[in-house]
Amino acid sequence: MSTAAAERRADGTAVRKPATMAQALNRAMRDAMAEDPTVHVLGEDVGTLGGVFRVTDGLTAEFGPERCTDTPLAEAGILGTAVGMAMYGLRPVVEMQFDAFAYPAFEQLVSHVSRMRNRTRGAMPMPLTIRVPYGGGIGGVEHHSDSSEAYYLATPGLHVFTPATVADAYGMLREAIASDDPVVFMEPKRLYWSKDADWDVNRPVAVPPAGQAVVRRRGTSATLVTYGPSVPVCLEAAEAAAEDGLDLEVVDLRSLVPFDDHTICESVRRTGRAVVVHESTGFGGPGAEIAARITERCFHFLEAPVLRVAGFDIPYPPPMLERHHLPGVDRVLDAVDRLQWEAEWTEGSTR
């Protein structure tokens, strides 16, 4: 029996294989390149090989090596030349092969990409997309699993997007490429193979713009604020908590910059409790900013301090130990348990 036959139902209609996040990202670049001749993809191994995660698979074959270019192995050079290409009116999409491989490009990102528009008073916008596969959970050895988003969100002038669903991967990458601002597009690499049977590669559904958080699960007891690779973890934790009678809300931030204060505050004011969950280290991590913003805006609605569940403040561990480091369902549930559910002082005479 041929493969093609296996993909057809008895009545002859095609069975659609569920799309993966990697395929959605690939399709986003393909569609953007087809629509806009100024979109150029460049990076290490993005051409003939199709990228180490195959996210750029087929782009060179379809658009030629001048539109999807294998560059020398030099991240500062890749981003630096992309800046020059953007100066000449192109819309480069740069792939940084792994999170930690993006660090050589940090100076170009901070000193030029993020502020070129500002330092030239709007004369030279930087419509760049910098794709960064990030985070752990795939058994990567040293320097292949960093959650580096804190560096980027601390840099004014950059947008930081991070999708958690197949639909968002497509929609948000299209938005990033179309944006006249530079976007660091953080791709949770352990979700590359996550699937969405409802998402049709030929008919991508519209998603809300970046800057709008999405409530992935409605709940009343407490809010889990999260993004990227931790979204599925939080959803699983919410299901587990439901068995214990807690109804957790899960908010997927989708973008760290722009940051959606409104949706988060609306949720936390309703539930009165919040836990921020991410893989990045906790000290000075994104959760610190998020917890501070919630506290500043929702203080009188809070029944408990805002808690954080984050990676430990250690260099990313070796793969045999990473499960102890990554925020998992149990650690999220432990934090939820500590949200002062039975704290007498909140109801006693002292208040």
Add this chain to the structure above:
Amino acid sequence: MTVTEQRGAYRPAPPPAWRPRKDAAPLLPDEEPYRLLGTGAELDEKLLRRLYEELVRGRRYNQQATALTKQGRLAVYPSSTGQEACEIAAALALREQDWLFPSYRDTLAAVARGVDPVEALTLLRGDWHTGYDPRTHRVAPLSTPLATQLPHAVGLAHAARLKGDDVVALALVGDGGTSEGDFHEALNFAAVWQAPVVFLVQNNGFAISVPLAKQTAAPTLAHKGVGYGMPGRLVDGNDAAAVHRVLTEAVERARGGGGPTLVEAVTYRVDAHTNADDATRYREDAEVAAWREHDPVLLLERELTGRGLLAEEDRRQAAESAERLAADLRNRMNEDAELDPMSLFEHVYARQTSQLREQAEQLRQELAAAEEADAQDTNDDGHRGEAR
């Protein structure tokens, strides 16, 4: 089979698939810096006159800008005094459609290319970062982070070539900048892509205080070209005619699809690094004096005089032109710039974030409160005046 027998069967051969990729010899620089002035070479007299007038203006511009630091009108000025031949030749070697990528010491090259002198000094005056629209004269923002503008030049030239446009990018960097990683990456990308780029290294002897000997062990900086598969040219950086010719040839070569060229111009930073630096801590007066004898304006004057092309009238005209430039700069720099604090929030993003909108509102309120307090003070003073 014994080992000896195996060895006997062995025929020395290069590793499989190895082949020389390029003949290195044509890429190597001349043994001495290329010179034209004083050599009796055939030279375009019109060009010599033009170079002379521009160099005289450039020297005066450097002096005036340095003077403005002493008057507090410029926050800092990294002078290119002594390097005017490179600055001017770089600007003149480019055609209208070409792009210049200057570093922070290259305001003179930007001005020679047509950028308004006051706008070119905006960065150093401190009222904004880039004071000019880079697209108007095709001059990229003055780059403070060393060598980081070089990959930009490569990317822009590459993009232009992909589009089929006849554009060459000329990127300026100093001897210190050649130690930066971005120098390496830019040259490598340029050569691999055969991008129409020219790199001009102004080797002025010092990176602030650190001499070239502590910067590199290369025979010359021009030798670095061969490692990337591009020609390296060595030129006397104080010989304006020689720098102009070498750069013009490199631009032509790039334009014709010949790829990038690395040019090392041997020159000297006569002034300190900036007005805030004390050069006597790291170099001898005798060294400076020797270079003053090899001054780029002086070399041109000698050449023109020798050819009977420099009448007193020519000198006077050049000097007057330079004075007009300096006076205009002085007058305009002495006017206080009008700065709008609210402009801090402009152009950070194409799409303003809600956080920046909140912060802009905070500053707006602070400014309004300050204005109100000022008005109150004035009123109070007025009332006291009446009471008296």
